[in-house]
Amino acid sequence: MAELFSEAxxxxxATHWNAEPExxxxxxxxxxxxxxxxxFDGDDTxxxxLIVENGKAVGGEAYNGQTMNWDIRASEEQWNxxxxxxxxxxxxxxxxxxxxMKFMVGDYSSMIKDPRMAGPFIKSFSVMGRV
Structure with a gap:
């Protein structure tokens, strides 16, 4: 198994994301x-x-200075x-x-209040378990 959040x-x-209709x-x-x-919480970056276009993951890669819409952090233990x-x-x-869980970029409160985004956000955690 690849290291959590590594490029691999x-x-x-991204592959599992696209395979999940929800x-x-x-x-x-x-x-x-x-x-x-x-x-991870405490890291600078x-x-x-994950790059998402029209709902589909078009790329998964190591962070390399990309401008983000969302930046979600937690301890490695919590992610696991x-x-x-x-x-x-x-x-x-x-x-x-x-x-x-910390949002370094993005507004958790507005996202979680929108069921069109909240449901998929919650689903993303079960998809992570397939990686």
Whole structure:
């Protein structure tokens, strides 16, 4: 298994993302375009990024100065817990309010209030478990 959020891991994540209708198809319906960074709390930059165009992941790569729409951070231990047992809406809300999950870029509150984005965001954690 590739190191969490490494370029190899991100490429595999992109493949699984596109294979999940509750992610790619749902986000395609709202024309979702983003560069999403994933990384570890306390690091200066994210480790990896997922490039999404019209809901589909068109790239997964190591962070290399890309401008991000979202930059999500947590401890490596926390990420591994979520990958092993994906959280639901309540678990993510608690993680955000307790600062176990941090959005360095992006607005968690507005995203989670929009069911068209909240459902796919929650689904992304179970997709991570397939990588």
């Amino acid at each position: 891991w991100m490429k595999d994540f 992610l790619a198809d749902a986000l395609s319906q709202i024309g979702f375009n983003s560069v999403i960074g994933y990384g 994210p480790k990896g990024v 817990k979520w990958i092993a047992k994906p959280p639901g809406m309540m678990g993510l809300g608690m993680a955000f309010t307790s600062r176990k």
